[in-house]
Amino acid sequence: MATPNPAGSPALPVLVADDEEPIASGYRMALTRGGITRLICHTDSREALTTIQTQPLSLMLLDLNMPFVSGEKLLEAAAQHQPGVPAIVVTGKDTVESVVHCVRQGAYDYLVKPVTADRIVTTVRNALQVVELRRQNQQLREQLLAPHLKHPEFFADILTADTAMRSIFGYIEAVAPTSNPVLLTGETGVGKELVARAIHRASGRTGQFVAVNIAGLDDTMFSDTLFGHRRGAFTGAEGPRQGLIAQALHGTLFLDEIGDLPVVSQVKLLRLLQELEYTPLGQDRPTKTDARVIVATNADLARLQDAGRFRPDLYYRLSTHRIHIPPLRQRRGDLGLLAEHFMDAAARQLNRKKPTAPKELTALLATYNFPGNVRELESIVTDAVSRHTSHILSLKSFADYIGAMAGPPPAPGAAATAPVAENTTEPFGATLPPFKDVKRLLVEEAMRRADGNRTRAAQLLGASRQALSWYLQHPEA
Incomplete structure (x- = not known):
């Protein structure tokens, strides 16, 4: 009978490979306490190699320096037999060359001994979340495309x-x-x-x-x-x-x-x-x-x-x-998907860990029309990733770029100007519409162009955000 999947534990087992029994047991205890109970533990690297070659896995936690089969050889086998499965390397060797080599071999993360139990659990959980997000994204793409496409x-x-x-x-x-x-x-x-x-x-x-x-x-x-x-x-x-x-x-x-x-x-x-x-x-x-x-x-x-x-x-x-x-401005629903993709690509190109996108990023990007379309978005995201220094990607470079491209906001009270076609000398016809209707139409058009962003709409109207918010709450005033 199949064993029910415990809460927080992956459907496929996690492989733990370390030739020192006390360390392997410590990993087992820490992960089990953290709710990750589907584990395969080996102190013999040859057995770990066989498992990698034959057993579907959700994650691998590998010691780099082991007798018989090194952690680097296990990484090579994982790249061939476990594509897409994250491998976390744990070692006492803290050198730049070792880190770079492991990353190039496909390691998801690199931890230097001694490693606390909390660090092990957190790193494994984060890696499993990445795997699950990839699975969900793939499933979503298949659901979106498969009903309409043969291939x-x-x-x-x-x-x-x-x-x-x-x-x-x-x-x-x-x-x-x-x-x-x-x-x-x-x-x-x-x-x-x-x-x-x-x-x-x-x-x-x-x-x-x-x-x-x-x-x-x-x-x-x-x-x-x-x-x-x-x-x-x-x-x-x-x-x-x-x-x-x-x-x-x-x-x-x-x-x-x-x-x-x-x-x-x-x-x-x-x-x-x-x-x-x-x-x-x-x-x-x-x-x-x-x-x-x-x-x-x-x-x-x-x-x-x-x-x-x-x-x-x-x-x-x-x-x-x-x-x-x-153009990209007509498919703003793709902004978040594309931004995540370009963040991942930039992080891999720069040999960095992918930063987390702030929840406000998509809303900020949606205020911009992207005249350079997807290529421009890629450039903006790549520049932001190359500048970031913390776990959460900063919004500053995005805001600075969008602000610079949009130009300075109009002075308070200044009328927004737009080119007038040559044949619109009498745009309203013989009868002028009521002033309240004109004002309502202007506000609706500004909100449409700004995709509901009140700050951007207020800039388009040459008004303050507070004034626009008051009008939206009291349209009949």
Whole structure:
């Protein structure tokens, strides 16, 4: 009969490995008193190695210096047989080289003997909480995606819980198997290349995903980069060069910043899309290709067409499948999820322990519009993690950045200004609305733009927060 899971004890056992019996017994007693009762204890490192290789575990508490099999060898085995399971190293060796080596081997934490019972229990509990949070996040992502997607794993690199983004994923699954080009539009930093890679994975193509930013390429550089050249095609061409389209055979070619492509180069791209062939420089006969083309831009292609800078026929060819990726300000529900992800990534890059996000962080981030989108959020979070010096991540760097980008608040009593369209000389028509209605509409719009943040809304209105709060409590006054 299965043993019921005690409160606070993990479903899978915790492995304790230390060659000194008194220390191993002390760990066992401390963890049991702390409510962690599912334990496997070994004083022989060879038995610990067998357990790591054969037994599912929730956590490993390993002595670094043991006879027969060292703690470092156990870490290597854990990385292979227990991926994602945290390993806590306990040792009497307190050197920077040892710490760095263990962290690189995947250790979750590094404790130096002697270690108090409270420290052991606290460290183990914190690690188990991390494991549980990861499990819950994975379960949540599967619940959000699985009901609508056949293969949610194609989109694992795109962190989102947004309904609009999930709808995009469903559309991608539908169109990815075709060979038609895809046009991705969206502001800078929304993750267009991540979406392009997801399309490639969902397509089932066996070739490579080849990406190139074509901004700044003149026609000669574009042709050479994409199509390649033969030896002697031009002065200095001492050998042949394979173009990116050849590298993308049976795969996907991703062209970023398509709005910057010169018109003369657009003709060559159009022929590639229509005829599925290209001609390397210095070659007489065209070469066939089956590469799928995905293009991306943050420009308004319709406006570029009107200005004569983008060919309409190329636009229509590229627009067979068009996907617009919404900016981050339209999916603020992703702010917390993305911030946690970037905190974890920054901590690993800096070889630091991940700080805890303050509960006010998401609310603070939601007051900002993020013109640089996800890329800007990543930069802000990385900078904050690199500065932090305590367990809780400080809000100061976030507040300073948002305040600097928003500019100084308007002077008390100053009217908020906004550009007025040329055809709005009489915006209200013949009859003016009542003053109380205008005031109500202004307050509602300010609160909408500030996502309910009264301080930010008051700044937009040029009023004090106290005055705005009083009005919201007495709207009929």
